[in-house]
Amino acid sequence: MQALLHGPQGLHIADVADPKPRDSQVLIEVAAVSLNFGEIAYASRDARSDHVSGWDAAGIVLQSAADGSGPAAGSRVVTFGWSGAWARLRAVDTENLAVVPESVDLGAASALPVAGVSALQAVRRLGSVLGRRVLVTGASGGVGRYAVRLAALAGAHVIASVSGPGRAEGLRELGATEIVLGPEGLSEPVYGVLDTVGGAQLAEAFYRLEPDGVVQAIGRASRETTTIDFEVAGSRSARGRVENFNVSTPFAADLSYLLRLLETGKLDPQIGWRGPWDRAEQAAQDLLARRIPGKAVLDITASSPAGLA
Incomplete structure (x- = not known):
């Protein structure tokens, strides 16, 4: 599959092995991911060259979890994990995902996990x-x-x-x-x-x-x-x-709550930049330079080239 990888040339699209889900994980086809300041600014320089980074992704379940937990194949979901989001396919624990209502755009949902859940938990802790x-x-x-x-x-x-x-x-x-x-x-x-x-x-x-x-x-x-x-x-x-403050897992319940707020119009994903994933390096640099208000969302499209423009 194709994935966004860190390299000397910045973020670039390359081929890596498909993920192999564990029994408690679903396999999703990723539709959109959102970028977070921390995963870019503090990216590990010791990671393998084929390591797939990324915390937030939304997409469609291709394969349900073998242990029977989580949603069925075909479900629209938003997901969290400490790696694996920036790719066409993602294996993710069912305790860290939530089903996205049909009225909510997957790109908007992808902006929720780390930023939205962190804010929610931090407000609670006050x-x-x-x-x-x-x-x-x-x-x-x-x-x-x-x-x-x-x-x-x-x-x-x-x-x-x-x-x-x-x-x-x-x-x-x-x-x-x-x-x-x-x-x-x-x-x-x-x-x-x-x-x-x-x-x-x-x-x-x-x-x-x-x-x-x-x-x-x-x-x-x-x-x-x-x-x-x-x-x-x-x-x-x-x-x-x-x-x-450190955000706590599992994310499922908090993601479901935030999705209800999105669905009812009480919350806005605050997307300040959105574009195809072959523009990831531009988005990352704009995010680091604080030129983007709110969230940056990358759409994963079948027509993306094998490199960045």
Whole structure:
């Protein structure tokens, strides 16, 4: 089969062996995949030359799981795994997929797994946010946009932090009550922070917590280390905490919930770029350079050439 592989020339399409599903896995024909900042920025340099990367994919079940779990052949599904998404075929555990309603586009569904589920679980870990002030840093990114929407649906007063005015487009429509240019722009302390940036922004957000507030450290888009000066924190009466967030599996129940929100129009996949998979390298570079608001989706098409344009 064909797959997208990392190489000296960037992402390129090449032939690799077909996956062999285990008893608890289905085999799907991939229709669309979505790219995530982390799987590109932190791609392993030690992976085999034929290693198929990718976390998020949606498609059609070709072969149901031998153990009887999961959907039947012909089902439309969205899937998650820590590898194997960027290919025409994917073997995936049934506990990490959900059936996609007929009214939901598979490309839109492919944008859900890592970004959507991460945002959902992070909002949950803040506890009740009804009527509370919640700051989302990196709010224009894939996780950030989902976090703004899901926190707003949970009843929070959402403050979206972006790097510049141009990155704020669409955030008020998602439920942001305020937009600031970094945590320094906050006028009042916040109860919760959903941080996707890390580095100095995470520290600045921590300094602005209410007593007993909490930061969920979700990502590190800045690629900077975080240094917190507790003398500064003490001078600002910050008595909150920072929690290192890691998304938890299985994904099936959370994916089903997000799909219901998509189906009913309460959630939008926030796709800022979509194109054929032979343009994957362009999409990856635009994502790393933060030129894409929200998610980047690649459509897998039979007419794709054996290399990138």
